Amino acid sequence: MSQAFTKAMARNIFYGGSLFFILLFLALTFDTDSTLPSRDNHAAITEKVAMGKALWEKNDCIGCHTLLGEGAYFAPELGNVYKRFGSTDAIKAFIKGRPKNGIPGRRSMPQFNFTDEELDAIAAFLKYASEINTNNWPPNIQG
Amino acid sequence: MQYQSQRVAKPYFIAAIGLFVGQILFGLVMGLQYVMGDFLFPAIPFNVARMVHTNLLIVWLLFGFMGAAYYLVPEEAERELVSPKLALAMFWIFLVAGALTILGYLFVPYSSLADMTGNSILPTMGREFLEQPTITKLGIVVVALAFLFNIGATILSGRKTAVSLVLLIGLAGLAVMFLFSFYNPDNLVKDKFYWWWVVHLWVEGVWELILGSILAFVLIKTTGVDREVIEKWLYVIIAMTLITGIIGTGHHYYWIGTPAYWKWWGSIFSAMEPIPFFMMTVFAFNMVNRRRRNHPNKAAVLWALGTGVMAFLGAGVWGFLHTLAPVNYYTHGTQITAAHGHMAFYGAYVMIVLTMISYAMPMLRGREAANSNRSQVVEMWGFWLMTVSIVFITLFLTAAGILQVYLQRMSENPLPFMVVQDKLALFYWLREITGVVFLIGLVVYIASFFVGSREPEASVSPAPAEAGA
Numbered sequence: 001m002s003q004a005f006t007k008a009m010a011r012n013i014f015y016g017g018s019l020f021f022i023l024l025f026l027a028l029t030f031d032t033d034s035t036l037p038s039r040d041n042h043a044a045i046t047e048k049v050a051m052g053k054a055l056w057e058k059n060d061c062i063g064c065h066t067l068l069g070e071g072a073y074f075a076p077e078l079g080n081v082y083k084r085f086g087s088t089d090a091i092k093a094f095i096k097g098r099p100k101n102g103i104p105g106r107r108s109m110p111q112f113n114f115t116d117e118e119l120d121a122i123a124a125f126l127k128y129a130s131e132i133n134t135n136n137w138p139p140n141i142q143g
Numbered sequence: 144m145q146y147q148s149q150r151v152a153k154p155y156f157i158a159a160i161g162l163f164v165g166q167i168l169f170g171l172v173m174g175l176q177y178v179m180g181d182f183l184f185p186a187i188p189f190n191v192a193r194m195v196h197t198n199l200l201i202v203w204l205l206f207g208f209m210g211a212a213y214y215l216v217p218e219e220a221e222r223e224l225v226s227p228k229l230a231l232a233m234f235w236i237f238l239v240a241g242a243l244t245i246l247g248y249l250f251v252p253y254s255s256l257a258d259m260t261g262n263s264i265l266p267t268m269g270r271e272f273l274e275q276p277t278i279t280k281l282g283i284v285v286v287a288l289a290f291l292f293n294i295g296a297t298i299l300s301g302r303k304t305a306v307s308l309v310l311l312i313g314l315a316g317l318a319v320m321f322l323f324s325f326y327n328p329d330n331l332v333k334d335k336f337y338w339w340w341v342v343h344l345w346v347e348g349v350w351e352l353i354l355g356s357i358l359a360f361v362l363i364k365t366t367g368v369d370r371e372v373i374e375k376w377l378y379v380i381i382a383m384t385l386i387t388g389i390i391g392t393g394h395h396y397y398w399i400g401t402p403a404y405w406k407w408w409g410s411i412f413s414a415m416e417p418i419p420f421f422m423m424t425v426f427a428f429n430m431v432n433r434r435r436r437n438h439p440n441k442a443a444v445l446w447a448l449g450t451g452v453m454a455f456l457g458a459g460v461w462g463f464l465h466t467l468a469p470v471n472y473y474t475h476g477t478q479i480t481a482a483h484g485h486m487a488f489y490g491a492y493v494m495i496v497l498t499m500i501s502y503a504m505p506m507l508r509g510r511e512a513a514n515s516n517r518s519q520v521v522e523m524w525g526f527w528l529m530t531v532s533i534v535f536i537t538l539f540l541t542a543a544g545i546l547q548v549y550l551q552r553m554s555e556n557p558l559p560f561m562v563v564q565d566k567l568a569l570f571y572w573l574r575e576i577t578g579v580v581f582l583i584g585l586v587v588y589i590a591s592f593f594v595g596s597r598e599p600e601a602s603v604s605p606a607p608a609e610a611g612a
Binding site: 005006007010011013014017018021022024025028029031032035036039040041042045049050053054056057058059060061062063064066067068069070071072073074075076077100101102103104105106107108110111112128129132133134135137138139140141142143 | 173176177179180181184185188189190191193194253254257262263266268269270271274305327329330331332333334335336371374375376378379381382385386389390392393395396397398399400401402403405406408472473475476477478480481551552553557558559560561564
């Protein structure tokens with residue numbers, strides 16, 4: 001880099017540029033926050049859904065699955081599983097039916113021994129997630 | 144080594160390498176589970192192996208950053224650390240807390256671990272990379288604050304250089320952004336939105352400052368190029384990092400319920416995120432070409448140049464591949480993401496920590512400036528085995544990802560996830576075999592610490608400038 005461009009100038013670009021883009025980011029965050037109510041399906045967040053989210057976290061479901069495309073890539077996307085399976089009953093039946101010792105040679109979801117109330121909550125959480133406005137993602141029902 | 148207190152870096156580096164081995168072993172477990180689904184099931188289900196793999200990575204990189212800071216700061220500040228004892232105490236606290244957390248993952252079902260650690264009081268667990276019990280997270284905050292105090296007080300009461308100030312800003316940013324891991328609302332969209340303030344603003348933000356600072360330090364030491372020149376480059380690089388990377392967070396806000404305008408902000412700014420990485424490559428090669436002296440530690444110079452190249456490829460090129468919203472619509476959450484993640488983390492953060500270890504460890508073990516030739520040759524074998532392996536791991540995962548995207552999301556009759564996974568088995572096997580080669584590379588790398596230690600230090604050949612005179 002040429003001599004005319006000094007270290008002090010480079011430093012000022014760093015501080016000035018960073019500050020500007022931090023402020024811009026905060027402004028966009030503020031705008032996002034005020035736009036979210038029209039997109040984030042928050043009206044559907046009941047106590048049951050909140051319980052479902054807590055169970056989702058407590059069992060580290062994200063360690064195998066993706067949810068809205070984020071997580072691990074070992075097991076299917078669950079952001080749209082409510083639409084793929086068609087009902088909360090189908091979701092509950094699937095979780096309930098996992099064999100305790102897995103399936104020889106294949107990937108299998110563990111048997112979590114959830115109570116009926118817990119199954120209801122998890123299914124309600126996944127239904128809520130499926131109704132978030134995700135700009136039409138995923139591209140198709142397979143996730 | 145000019146200051147006694149720099150010695151506290153040594154246990155940090157040793158712990159970092161030890162945890163690195165654990166990370167790779169669990170990576171191999173996961174890789175095998177991809178093709179032999181019932182491997183270790185139900186004793187170690189995939190999600191447990193994965194949290195061990197990723198958490199060990201984060202923890203060992205943090206050990207590496209802290210060790211690097213403890214080594215670098217006294218030389219930059221031209222004074223001893225304010226408190227080497229505090230640094231050692233924090234080392235043991237962090238190591239024990241980290242080990243207990245990993246043992247907890249392995250030997251207690253995750254939901255029981257959540258109950259035992261009182262997760263319901265302040266639920267923060269069960270989110271990707273932030274799986275640690277809340278109490279561990281609080282411990283990380285305490286360690287980070289004590290560390291920042293130690294480093295900060297040393298820097299601010301000594302000589303202030305651009306290298307040490309940038310490092311301090313990066314480390315302070317690391318600690319501040321981590322605080323968002325305690326925010327976990329019921330609203331999934333908000334949860335995800337702020338989760339990225341930890342994850343993205345770490346690896347595509349403040350960590351790059353730490354990376355740039357360590358790279359600048361090692362280049363100053365090994366090339367003898369004027370500090371003014373190197374620090375000017377450092378400022379320009381990290382300016383570009385934050386100018387592109389902060390709004391670049393938007394590339395995570397395309398499909399999680401956030402407004403559609405993020406597709407524009409995210410695409411445009413993250414498309415520019417390779418620029419600082421490209422500059423880093425040019426920077427490293429430029430400084431080595433303009434070197435005023437030949438440093439006897441050739442391995443450290445190789446690591447520094449390797450960091451420049453691999454960070455650009457992994458974070459820059461492989462990041463760009465899938466960052467534009469119309470592309471990401473199809474690639475989001477597939478093996479393409481995994482491919483990028485592997486090369487980016489290795490190229491940027493693993494390699495910079497190993498660069499610093501390569502540079503500092505000989506002095507910490509009583510050498511003047513470098514290990515023996517034999518030791519360096521073995522170390523460079525480790526470098527090439529690991530680096531070539533990660534390139535192939537990335538290529539195989541990319542191939543798997545392209546196939547996955549096509550079969551599951553683009554073809555006429557999209558196939559279900561698990562059907563597609565079966566069709567990718569060939570690439571998963573190739574990835575696993577390459578992973579074994581990576582492990583061999585790591586073993587060779589570790590062996591370099593034990594060979595040739597009784598042989599004389601590598602000698603210096605005259606620098607190009609001197610030789611030509």
